[in-house]
Amino acid sequence: MGTPVTLVKDSVPARAARPAAAPAGRPGRRRENLAGYLFMSPWIAGFLLLTAGPMVASLYFAFTDYNLFNSPRWVGFDNFTKMFDDPRWQKSVEVTAKYVVIGTPLKLLLALGVALLLAQSRRGQAFYRAAFYAPSLIGASVSVGFVWRSLFSDGAIVDRTQTFLGFHVGGWVGNADWVLYCLVALTVWQFGAPMVIFLAGLKQVPRELYEAAEMDGAGAFRRFWNITLPTISPVLFFNVLLETIHSFQIFGSAYVVSNTYCGPADATLVYTCYLYQQGFRNAQMGFAAAMAWMLLLAVALVTAVLFWSQNKWVHYAEEAR
Amino acid sequence: MSAPDLPASPAQGMPGVPPSGTGPLAAAHRGRAGSLGWHLGALVILAVILYPVVWVMGASFKPSKDIINSLTLFPADPILSNFRGFADGIADISIWRFFQNSLFYGLGSVVGVLISCSLTSYAFARIRFAGRNLLFSLMIGTLLLPYHVLLIPQYVMFQKLGLVNTYTPLLIGKYLATEAFFVFLMVQFMRNLPRELDEAARLDGCGHLRIYWSIVLPLCRPALITSAIFTFINAWNDFMGPLIYLNEPGKYTVSLGLMMFRDSDGVAANYGGMIAMSLVALVPVLLFFLAFQRYLIDGMATSGLKG
Numbered sequence: 138m139g140t141p142v143t144l145v146k147d148s149v150p151a152r153a154a155r156p157a158a159a160p161a162g163r164p165g166r167r168r169e170n171l172a173g174y175l176f177m178s179p180w181i182a183g184f185l186l187l188t189a190g191p192m193v194a195s196l197y198f199a200f201t202d203y204n205l206f207n208s209p210r211w212v213g214f215d216n217f218t219k220m221f222d223d224p225r226w227q228k229s230v231e232v233t234a235k236y237v238v239i240g241t242p243l244k245l246l247l248a249l250g251v252a253l254l255l256a257q258s259r260r261g262q263a264f265y266r267a268a269f270y271a272p273s274l275i276g277a278s279v280s281v282g283f284v285w286r287s288l289f290s291d292g293a294i295v296d297r298t299q300t301f302l303g304f305h306v307g308g309w310v311g312n313a314d315w316v317l318y319c320l321v322a323l324t325v326w327q328f329g330a331p332m333v334i335f336l337a338g339l340k341q342v343p344r345e346l347y348e349a350a351e352m353d354g355a356g357a358f359r360r361f362w363n364i365t366l367p368t369i370s371p372v373l374f375f376n377v378l379l380e381t382i383h384s385f386q387i388f389g390s391a392y393v394v395s396n397t398y399c400g401p402a403d404a405t406l407v408y409t410c411y412l413y414q415q416g417f418r419n420a421q422m423g424f425a426a427a428m429a430w431m432l433l434l435a436v437a438l439v440t441a442v443l444f445w446s447q448n449k450w451v452h453y454a455e456e457a458r
Numbered sequence: 459m460s461a462p463d464l465p466a467s468p469a470q471g472m473p474g475v476p477p478s479g480t481g482p483l484a485a486a487h488r489g490r491a492g493s494l495g496w497h498l499g500a501l502v503i504l505a506v507i508l509y510p511v512v513w514v515m516g517a518s519f520k521p522s523k524d525i526i527n528s529l530t531l532f533p534a535d536p537i538l539s540n541f542r543g544f545a546d547g548i549a550d551i552s553i554w555r556f557f558q559n560s561l562f563y564g565l566g567s568v569v570g571v572l573i574s575c576s577l578t579s580y581a582f583a584r585i586r587f588a589g590r591n592l593l594f595s596l597m598i599g600t601l602l603l604p605y606h607v608l609l610i611p612q613y614v615m616f617q618k619l620g621l622v623n624t625y626t627p628l629l630i631g632k633y634l635a636t637e638a639f640f641v642f643l644m645v646q647f648m649r650n651l652p653r654e655l656d657e658a659a660r661l662d663g664c665g666h667l668r669i670y671w672s673i674v675l676p677l678c679r680p681a682l683i684t685s686a687i688f689t690f691i692n693a694w695n696d697f698m699g700p701l702i703y704l705n706e707p708g709k710y711t712v713s714l715g716l717m718m719f720r721d722s723d724g725v726a727a728n729y730g731g732m733i734a735m736s737l738v739a740l741v742p743v744l745l746f747f748l749a750f751q752r753y754l755i756d757g758m759a760t761s762g763l764k765g
Contacts, residue, residue, distance in 0.1 A: 173587025183634025280736035
């Protein structure tokens with residue numbers, strides 16, 4: 138769920154070029170293979186049992202009518218046609234898209250901005266970095282969900298602050314037009330995790346480049362645009378990819394903040410909430426599996442587009458190490 | 459290449475392109491004014507970031523009716539009655555029971571992840587076997603796979619096996635290395651250990667099990683600690699897993715126990731009690747964070763960089 142996830146460009150074998158000391162004989166090789174698979178056996182069992190098998194099963198369920206008690210009945214594309222005609226499904230797609238498109242860029246911009254601020258290395262940098270990171274650890278908890286709900290209720294601090302500033306919206310949690318922004322605020326609050334990754338990337342920008350650019354009279358913005366941004370583009374790519382994929386899957390916060398019913402008026406009916414309602418409250422396992430596959434397709438599409446686009450804007454250093 | 463370290467002097471820090479409004483002026487980062495602006499910006503962000511956490515601390519000591527409406531962070535006369543649930547329980551279940559269950563779930567997950575992920579990573583990082591490339595790509599692929607695709611079929615499987623309402627569905631994946639993030643983290647770490655160590659050990663007649671146990675694992679301590687803490691915190695915060703698989707209040711984790719404060723209409727009958735338990739539920743995570751923040755932040759930071 139809340140696991141910070143990552144991804145690399147290179148893979149293990151890149152470094153596999155090994156000195157000749159390895160036992161070279163056939164029995165040696167066979168023994169290495171055996172050892173490899175023995176060490177891997179938990180993962181292989183997990184992959185077959187908990188990942189690959191279920192994926193196939195889920196694809197099958199997607200084409201069936203299945204309520205968990207009767208055996209699945211093949212219905213072809215019915216689940217998908219029903220889904221596309223279902224106004225609540227459409228609503229859940231809209232809500233999720235809005236959440237991803239608004240929340241992720243805001244979170245990443247704040248993460249990058251604060252990372253640039255902190256990278257100036259002054260006293261207290263480590264303290265601020267740690268403090269800003271803390272929300273990422275607790276943000277997904279039910280406790281914070283309750284806190285959020287409270288802070289955005291009628292008469293609480295957010296309501297009073299905006300009233301003081303002259304807007305009259307009231308609490309966001311009860312307001313169908315605003316409640317989604319309450320969730321956006323919650324994800325933006327957890328900007329610390331991508332910020333830490335940005336900071337690590339910023340530390341690898343060679344200082345000589347800035348000195349040279351400064352000598353050429355490049356201003357702060359030019360230096361950022363022409364040096365910082367290209368150098369950290371792999372890290373930026375990584376953060377964009379993972380934060381986007383993650384935010385597609387938001388569940389717990391939406392469920393808790395909107396008081397388990399993902400409303401009012403389905404305003405926080407994120408995709409996974411609807412999937413949960415269909416699968417586990419209405420026992421529509423086939424429909425829910427079809428929904429899950431649509432989610433997978435959407436995530437795969439976004440991932441593919443991002444990977445395809447990286448040729449245009451991501452600059453990998455010629456072998457960092 | 460210069461070591462990936464902090465820029466040595468503040469004067470040569472990053473070109474400041476501050477986030478709108480909060481940071482110092484672009485060129486001012488050299489002077490005292492810049493320093494002041496930097497700290498002011500950082501403090502403003504800090505205040506906003508920490509507000510919810512400080513708020514919940516204060517609110518736990520307020521009477522229910524004041525929790526939402528009073529703007530003073532800490533009440534003038536704090537009350538302790540919100541914590542009464544810890545003595546009385548909720549719906550005849552001791553609140554400590556939820557904490558015990560979460561502790562069990564957290565520690566059980568930690569043990570599983572440490573064993574299974576380190577074995578798998580050892581194979582990826584230190585053993586050359588046929589098919590390693592393919593398996594490694596598959597493992598990376600699972601990092602990006604939305605969990606929800608597996609949700610329905612896994613539930614069906616565990617339901618058929620009669621394992622719903624037990625901790626098995628929640629824990630089994632941890633023992634079968636499905637937490638690809640930690641496999642990845644450990645592989646990264648193990649790959650950077652000097653190879654000469656294994657080779658020397660091998661010349662001395664050590665097999666893989668010996669090398670894994672006596673050489674690689676002890677050297678991987680930082681990666682193991684990072685993985686252990688993240689695993690514990692994730693299990694502690696996990697909501698969807700327990701929500702789907704546990705249906706008997708006596709087995710609930712803290713996350714589900716908290717939800718019991720709401721009545722059938724979803725209204726918290728005992729708002730103060732709910733907020734107080736929310737605070738106590740955050741304490742273990744915050745303590746872990748204070749004790750191990752270096753490991754967490756470094757683990758997070760290296761995950762985004764290659765090698």
